[in-house]
Amino acid sequence: MTLKFNKDLPHNALPVLPPSIDIQSKKILKRTINASREIAHLNAFLQYEKQSNYFTELNTLREALANSYIDGITIEKDIVLRALIADFMVKNQRTRDVLNLQAAIIKCFEILKSRPFVSRDLLLTLSEEISNKPGIRSGTIKLTNDLNQIIYTPPVGDKPITELLSNLERFINLEKSIDPLIKIALIHYQLLAIHPFSRGNGRISRLLINLYLQMEGLLQLPVLQMSEVLLKRKHQYFNCLNEVTIAEKWEEWVLFFLETVEIAARLTLNQLKDLLEMKKSFGEKLKKMFPKMYSEELLDILFKQPYVKRQLLIDAGIGTPKTVGNYLIILEKAGIFTSRKVGKEKVYLNKNYLDLFKKDWLKDFDYS
Numbered sequence: 001m002t003l004k005f006n007k008d009l010p011h012n013a014l015p016v017l018p019p020s021i022d023i024q025s026k027k028i029l030k031r032t033i034n035a036s037r038e039i040a041h042l043n044a045f046l047q048y049e050k051q052s053n054y055f056t057e058l059n060t061l062r063e064a065l066a067n068s069y070i071d072g073i074t075i076e077k078d079i080v081l082r083a084l085i086a087d088f089m090v091k092n093q094r095t096r097d098v099l100n101l102q103a104a105i106i107k108c109f110e111i112l113k114s115r116p117f118v119s120r121d122l123l124l125t126l127s128e129e130i131s132n133k134p135g136i137r138s139g140t141i142k143l144t145n146d147l148n149q150i151i152y153t154p155p156v157g158d159k160p161i162t163e164l165l166s167n168l169e170r171f172i173n174l175e176k177s178i179d180p181l182i183k184i185a186l187i188h189y190q191l192l193a194i195h196p197f198s199r200g201n202g203r204i205s206r207l208l209i210n211l212y213l214q215m216e217g218l219l220q221l222p223v224l225q226m227s228e229v230l231l232k233r234k235h236q237y238f239n240c241l242n243e244v245t246i247a248e249k250w251e252e253w254v255l256f257f258l259e260t261v262e263i264a265a266r267l268t269l270n271q272l273k274d275l276l277e278m279k280k281s282f283g284e285k286l287k288k289m290f291p292k293m294y295s296e297e298l299l300d301i302l303f304k305q306p307y308v309k310r311q312l313l314i315d316a317g318i319g320t321p322k323t324v325g326n327y328l329i330i331l332e333k334a335g336i337f338t339s340r341k342v343g344k345e346k347v348y349l350n351k352n353y354l355d356l357f358k359k360d361w362l363k364d365f366d367y368s
Helices: 026-048 050-070 077-085 093-114 120-130 158-174 180-194 201-215 226-232 234-247 250-289 296-302 310-315 321-333 351-358
Strands: 150-152 307-309 338-342 345-349
Touching (some): 026 250, 050 093, 050 226, 077 093, 120 158, 158 180, 180 201, 180 234, 180 250, 201 226, 226 234, 250 351, 321 345
Antiparallel strands (some): 338 345
């Protein structure tokens, strides 16, 4: 059956969840097994490697960057990293958007730890965190493609949007017969189709993937690099979503989504392993070169992100302003760090770490 859909008219006839078709076909269940296995491997690593919690901040930032890129909010990774460490008002709107998205991930991660329930209020919290126009939208909006052609008009009116969100909330929290990885594919589509907010619907929908996996106990930290893979597969991603709306092609969408989860889990695991290996190598080098200066606390601060500054060491109790200043000067003279000015502050860059953060782990993958 083809949906009664007209791209130029508000889609107030958007069907509620779950879909009326068989959403757990043999093809989907087979792909679910593969995706579940990769997620389990990643989560086992997170549980085994206690240090992996240390990289939550950086991984959520990387996810926020890729998530924003999908919505056309592009900015150099280096600029965002410098803004993250510098104590001055970030004037660039795109930088603020990325940092706000990262903050939203971490804030809602903490909320869900104490109350594992995805509510309308939680979605509103996400909207408030990332948008300068928070809250449920009013009026008609038109979604367009890269050629500025209208492809979809979301539902309009307080009642239709409220009813659809209420159904989505019940589905997320009460539906237990569908595998969680299949469910989040359905949730992701539905939230995008409702398009309840004036701004940030795509980013909120992608952000919710990590949060839902955490709520279901599949991942203990919101580190899955889902947006990085979706960005590489952007054309197929949007096409699959559109085909659900036009022709109810749920199976194609869910298969695509599960494959993306599978790839993202492997990607994230490789990233975390590389980061931990670099930290270990960096620590061994630091300990050998400066045995009197070395401590685990110092290593943690120096490896929190590619940029470090004196105040971080002072706040961590590593030493007096003079002592930590001398540490950083020594490390710069040894070629481990390079100093630069960010605003009025002097910060120190670990270039090898920055290169790893900017690395494209997916460059050899076939996304056709």
